[in-house]
Amino acid sequence: MTTPAAPTDFGAQSVDWGTCDGYATDGNDLPSNLQCARITVPVDYSNPTGDTARIALSRAPATGDRIGSILVNPGGPGASGLSAATTGEATDIAARFDMIGFDPRGIGASTPAVRCLTGPETDAERADDDTDTSPAGIAATEAENKDYAAKCAERTGRGFLAHVGSEDVARDMDVIRSVLGDDKLSYIGYSYGTRIGSTYAELFPDRVRALVLDGAIDPEQNPVDEVVDQAAGFQKAFDDFAADCAKTTSCPLGTSPEQAVGQFRRLVNPLLVNPARTTDPRGLSYEDANTGVQQALYSPTLWRALRVGLGQLADGSGDVLLSLADLYNGRLDDGSYSNLEDAFNAVRCVDDPPITNPAQAGELDTRFREAAPFLDDGRGNGSAALDVCAYWPVPSEGTPRITVSDLAPTVVVSTTEDPATPYEAGVALAADLGGSLITYRGTQHTVAFSGEDCVDEPLVSYLVDLTIPEQGLTC
Known part of the structure; x- marks a missing residue:
């Protein structure tokens, strides 16, 4: 070259x-x-x-x-x-x-700066249920993803998004x-x-x-394999956290690491219907609970916070997990956001080829659930929505x-x-x-x-x- x-x-x-x-x-x-x-x-x-x-x-x-x-x-x-x-x-x-x-x-x-959503729009997106894999649920999620991509083009500009x-x-x-x-x-x-x-x-x-x-x-690496391998990595980190948590006297996942996934699902699945109460009026959504957990799994230095957050969730509240999700998403104290999430999407949609085949999206969803059962809500059926990159307003650069x-x-x-x-x-x-x-x-x-x-x-x-x-x- x-x-x-x-x-x-x-x-x-x-x-x-x-x-x-x-x-x-x-x-x-x-x-x-x-x-x-x-x-x-x-x-x-x-x-x-x-x-x-x-x-x-x-x-x-x-x-x-x-x-x-x-x-x-x-x-x-x-x-x-x-x-x-x-x-x-x-x-x-x-x-x-x-x-x-x-x-x-x-x-x-x-x-x-790359900008797609306002602070209130991002709050609403985080509170939204995108786990419905019925035909109607998939159509609704894909409509939201199309709207997100259109807003990115309008608010950032296609010419800049391409670069x-x-x-x-x-x-x-x-x-x-x-x-x-x-x-x-x-x-x-x-x-x-x-x-x-x-x-x-x-x-x-x-x-x-x-x-x-x-x-x-x-x-x-194939982008699909990359996502699946990352899911497996988070599952291993969750297992290590659960084993460490089980050594304490009050682990909210119980004293048996082998049963930790089931106990975790019993804590978070109710959020699909009703958010947990928080001192912040937003409450803790299902998406934010999972995001907060994943944020804490990046480092053992956050495992204590995760243990406390899951203990709160067992009592019906979600302040710690919401704070962890806010950290992950770049939410600031005034309710605005850094452009971390918008830029993340913009870069990955340009760097890697998108999945535009519904069958491939369904296969990815199935493999993801198999690789990370702690993140599986049990609603998988082999179908999944195409994500925002499928509707991105500029082409990807392809696989390097x-x-x-x-x-x-x-x-x-x-x-x-x-x-x-x-x-x-x-x-x-x-x-x-x-x-x-x-x-x-x-x-x-x-x-x-x-x-x-x-x-x-x-x-x-x-x-x-x-x-x-x-x-x-x-x-």
């Missing part, structure tokens, strides 16, 4: 670093030690003289003998990445590199690299951030200095295939019981890139620079000195 050059006018622009006031979009203030700025990129790289977008950046300057910059993306897609500039702040990478966070195009403080995918984000990263003055890119990507990292490697293999990819998405040659050594980190990005995807991505693999034994989503010395120390050596981790390293 021929490496496309960054447009000279964009790659040569200067960065005017200043305060981060007004940059936070997720309800959390950015750390006071960060600096922020925006740079300009073309919306369509094939037409660099056309419309432009502004990409929000953050920086934690190197505190010691500076090597260069490291870009960091926390995943999503749809998540703001500005606070990611604090990654590794207690390690030598913070001393030797400017740590750079960024909001990918259309996300967070970058402009224009929010991973390839355009990777090209933006090359502009960022250039304006920061780095000859080659050093990058840490988590979860979806591995997708844009591997895309960058394919587009610009000769401009890679170092890539750390943690919680891998295998871009060569990694073909990389002459790439600098890379490092993939994969967790054995990761609920969101299965371990095997990391194994596959490391093989695709010809890189090293670090295996972490645990039940959580991503681990790099979270305080595990066995993982962090070899990553610091790699990023600072380009020392490759030992083969087969397992922590």
Whole structure:
């Protein structure tokens, strides 16, 4: 593949670093030690003289003998990445590199922003029952999905929606690299951030200095298999949580992990008819209960909150689970939302081919229920609604295939019981890139620079000195 050059006018622009006031979009203030700025990129790289977008950046300057910059993306897609500039702040990478966070195009403080629904519209969507698999129920859900896609086109613009995918984000990263003055890119990507990292490697293999990819998405995997594998991952995390919960004296799922799925279904299925009471007037819907549970399964640090939330649900209330669902969906204290969910849909609908065949949608639903019985409401019948991507107003870019040659050594980190990005995807991505693999034994989503010395120390050596981790390293 021929490496496309960054447009000279964009790659040569200067960065005017200043305060981060007004940059936070997720309800959390950015750390006071960060600096922020925006740079300009073309919306369509094939037409660099056309419309432009502004990409929000953050920086934690190197505190010691500076090597260069490291870009960091926390995943999503749809998540703001500005606070990611604090990654590794207690390690030598913070001393030797400017740590750079960024909001990918259309996300967070970058402009224009992807917007589809208002806050009240999102609240209503979350409260709606989309589990009805009768012909009438499927028709109603598909009508809602068509309406959602139409609103995205109206409120964001088709021209911009067509250019929010991973390839355009990777090209933006090359502009960022250039304006920061780095000859080659050093990058840490988590979860979806591995997708844009591997895309960058394919587009610009000769401009890679170092890539750390943690919680891998295998871009060569069939999107249907990806969803099913993720469902299986969440089921394993639920099983691990249930086993841990059963050790306590008041586990709302009981003392037998083997019966935890049945007990969980007895707690949540009544929400299909009646939401649980909450201090917030919205109440806890069936969808939000499941979303809150999945949010807590991302990390054992949230298992206590999940145990409390399920205990509340057993007593008929749902405040904790609603708070967890709000966190997952990016709902702010004033009832508005970050654009996390809208951007998530916009990116995935451009990145991956949609399911437009009702039979395939039904097959996916059946396989999903089999892979994650704790999420099966018992109403499956082999039929399912087509999701929003089937009605998306711009075409997808298709399924990517990694073909990389002459790439600098890379490092993939994969967790054995990761609920969101299965371990095997990391194994596959490391093989695709010809890189090293670090295996972490645990039940959580991503681990790099979270305080595990066995993982962090070899990553610091790699990023600072380009020392490759030992083969087969397992922590």
